[in-house]
Amino acid sequence: MAVKIPRLAIMGHPNAGKSSVVATLTENDRIAIDKRAGTTTESTSYPVVIDGRTVIEFIDTPGFQNPNAILEWFQANESRGDLARAFVDSHRDDPLFAHDCALLQPVAEGAGIILVVDGSKRIKEKDRVEIELLRLTGRPRMAILNNLTNQDRHMAQWQDALSKAFNSVREFNAHRATYSERIKLLEALKSIDQRWEERVEEAIAAFACDWERRTDQAVDTILRLLEEALSYRVTRTVKSGKLVFKSGRDRIRDEVAAEFEQGLRQLELDAQEQIRANFRHHVWNLPPDSILNQDLFSDEVGHALGLSRRQLAMVGVAAGAASGATVDLAAAGHSLGAGALIGAFTGGVLGLVGGKALARLDIERAPGTQRFIMGPVSDPRFPFVLLDRIVLYSARAMNWAHGRQAADEEAANKVPERVVERRGFAEALAQSQQRELARLFQAARRGRDVTEREAACREIIKEILTGVATSRIDSRADM
Ligand SMILES: Nc1nc2c(ncn2[C@@H]2O[C@H](COP(=O)(O)OP(=O)(O)OP(=O)(O)O)[C@@H](O)[C@H]2O)c(=O)[nH]1
Ligand SMILES: [Mg+2]
8 A cells, every 4th residue: 555645633532732732733823722622623634735745634633522432332343453444434324423433534544643631630531441442443643641731640640551552652742842842743653653654754854844944034034134224224304494493403303213213123023024924823922021022122122132241342343353444333332222322312413423322313414405314223232132132033933832822821731930031142152153243234234245244144043043943942932
């Protein structure tokens, strides 16, 4: 028999977390998940399509309706071999078993089984019935222990009961699983049926390739954001008549500064949107105090992210020396957070703002008009803050399991508490890497060709992103 795409039916009690597992494995956050039991009422197939090719397929199911009756029938007919198929064949027209036939249909057609159990609950008789029933189907089968309420005391008992009946038993948390944990689960699928090995290998390779491509796309988005933000300017031409009084000048200056800030915020939002879509998220939950909820120019963001003053001075001087110009970065040692900088905007219509401002304002005078030009960003700290924030956002997009959706994190069954570091990523880079980035920032700010600098920075940013998507979720994703 030709080996087809691996298909796996996800079975288990109502509310065991079946749909959550499917959503996480297929990166589909549109699958209905709810704290009430009975959310899934029909079996639905979710193929994973990569490059137009289905590599694996998961079938979300509502679980059994009459497990006792099925088990009894299986036990009475054990000699008939392929029991799932035999059961479906002989109950096809029985309305009492319409639901169970629909559930067993994919299994009858050869699908493997993933049983999802809530390992935090005690094993009950009906669990044993289902375990035995699934064993008797003879299909390749894996059991997933989803520890919904973080109670370990029944886990050993589950392991014991499941390992006797399933080819593989794994702990898997549909809310916390990272990319690498998803891959590990797929790896384990290889062992549940040798005939699948090659196809599962292929599926894993496709997943890995796709992830790499998405990571590269995220790096692209980040580089573009930085370059666009650093070359961003706002220009406003005003009739001189409107600038006779100081109040008029101040108003224009404030408006131009506000537009400048708003433009930068929008660039960040656009980049976030691309990254969110790249990692296929439609919903997720940000804790109210998340640094991603704070304004880009707030003190809190300015303090938590970016380089320390000392680091900045170190890379600033070096970058300046290398390019023969020290104007921008020499002031680095004195700079405050980005938030303080824009607040310290005092240049007025005369234009020169000084080392503490986000950007300088120039005014070009022509007969009858004046042109206000704000930008590009001159604060050497700002691009590092922006980089840190978009990396944080990416970390969240990469690590937020799709089955978690916008789960109520205050619920009793929430994920483990962790101490969240309130620090960015740029600070932890090697000085040579910080310097490399500072050079790119400076070139972008000066409107120079950045292609030459980009390659090294691309690698640095990719290294950061790769680092955040390992088996342990980087706690900073919760910042
Ligand atoms: N904390 C936590 N909650 C989870 C996890 N997996 C599922 N849940 C929650 O458990 C509840 C049920 O999840 P579903 O995925 O809808 O369960 P189901 O087995 O598909 O339920 P039915 O379709 O009703 O049979 C939801 O409130 C989920 O958010 C998990 O890994 N951790
Ligand atoms: Mg469901």
